[in-house]
Amino acid sequence: MLATGAVAGVIAGLLGVGGGIVIVPVLDTALALRGVDPAIRMHIAVGTSLATIIFTSISSSRAHHAKGAVDVSLVQFWGPFIFVGSLMGSVLAAQVQSIVLAGIFGVVALVIAIHMMLPLENFRPWKDVPRRPAAIVLPTMIGGLSSMMGIGGGTFSVAALTMMSQPIHRAVGTAAFFGLLIAIPGTIGFIINGWGDPRLPAMNIGYVNLIGVAAISPMTVMMAPLGAKLAHKLNQRQLSLLFGVFLLIVSVRMLARAFG
Template sequence: MEGLLPLVFTMLATGVVAGLIAGLLGVGGGIVIVPVLDAALAIRGVDPAIRMHVAVGTSLATIIFTSMSSARAHHARGAVDMKLVKQWGPFIFVGSMMGSVVAAAVDSSVLAAIFGVVALLIAIQMLLPLEDYRPWKEVPRGPGGIITPSMIGGLSAMMGIGGGTFSVATLTMMSQPIHRAVGTAALFGLLIAVPGTLGFIVNGWGDPRLPAANIGYVNLVGVALIAPMTVMMAPLGARLAHKLSRRQLSLAFGVFLGIVALRMLLRATGILT
C-alpha cells in the first residue's frame, strides 16, 4: 500500500493531462499517454530499463477500452470500412503481436528512440501544409496491401499507440475520406491493442523490477484510472479546440510532438533518464 497511493495519483494525473491534450489536438490517447506516463514513472523512480515497457504496455491496455467505444460509435454512423478491415485486419493483428515481442526484448532506450524518431516525423508532417497531399488514388493491393498494415501494427505496438496516428494519415494519403479513415482506424486500434497488450503481459511476467500493481508490463492501476480520466477530460480539451482553426491545431500538435520527440531522443541517448 505504501507504493500504491503515489501510483494512484500518478495515473490520475496522467489521465488528466492525456485527456486534455487528446481532446484539444484530436489524437488517440497513446501518443500522449506514453510520454506523459514515462515521465511520471521517472518521478516515481521506476527502473529506466523497463519504464518505457510499462508505459507502452499500459497505454495499449487502455486503448482496448477506448477503441471499442470509438469503433462502435463510428460503425453506427457507417464510417467503418469493413471491407478494408477484412483486408488489412489480419496483417495489423500479426504485426502488433510481433511488435510487442520485439519491444519486450529490447531496452527502454531503443523504444524511446523509435518513439522519438516516429514522433518527429509526424511532427514535421503536421507542421508542414500537407493536409491535401494524396500520393495514392486508392488503397494499394498486392505487397503494399501486406507490408503497410503489418508496419502499422508493428510500429503502433512498439510505441503503445492505437490506429489513429498511423492509419488516419496513411488512409488519407490513399485518397480515403477523412471520416471513413478515422472510423476505420478506430477499429484498427482494437486489432493493435489486444495482441499488443497480451504480448507485453506475457513478456514482462515476473520481472522483479516492476512497480506495484503490475501484471507483466501492464499496470492495472493505470488501466483502471487513465482510461476513465481521459474520457472525462477529453471533452474539455475538445471545447478548447473549437476556438482554434484546423491549421492552428496542426501547428499545436506538431509543436507538442516535436517536444515529445526531443525528450524521447534525449532519453534514448542517455542525456535524460
C-alpha cells in the same frame, strides 16, 4: 493519472491515436519519480498504455462509427495484418533496451509530425488504398511499430490513409478502430514477456501496471466521445495541424529521454 486519462481520451477521439501519445511519456515520468529501474521503465509505460487503449478505442471507434466515419471494408482488409504486426512488435519490444524504445518513439513521431504540419493536403501519391497482396506490408508495419510505441495506430494510419486520398475524418475514425486491433495483442505480448521480472514495481502484471490502467481507462472512455465530436467540427487543415503539433511536442520529449 486521472488528468492524463481525461486529456488522452479527448485526443483519442479527436485524432484517432488511442491516447497513447500522451499516456506513454507521462507514465515514463511517473515511473521515474517512483524510482522504477530505467531498464524497464519504458516497457511498463508502453505496456500500460496499450492496456488503456483497449477501452479507449472501443469508446472512440463507436463514436466515430455512429457518424459513419469508420471504413468497415478497410478494417476487414487491414485488420488481420495489423493484429499480427502488433503481436510481433510487442515480442520484439521486450528484447530491446528501454532507451531504444524511447528513441524509436521520438524519431518516428517527429517524422510524422513534420508531415502532418506541412501544407501537404494535395499530396496524394495514391488515388485509393492499395488492395494488392503487397499492400499487406504497410498494415503489418503499422501494427508492429504502434505496439512498440504504445500508441493506437492513428499516428501512422491517419498519415498513411490521407496520402491514399482518404478524407481526414474517415482516416481518424478508421484509425480509432485499428487501435483496438493493436492494443489487444500488444497488451497480451507485454504481459507475457514481462511476467516474473524481479524489477517490476507493485501492482504489475508483466509490463502492465494495474494502477495506471485503473486510473486512466475510465477517464479516457468518458472523454473520447467528446474528442470525436470536436473532430467533426474542425476542418481538414486544422485537424492535420493539431495532430502535427501534438506529435512534435511528444517527439521532442522522447528524444530528450533517449539522448539527453
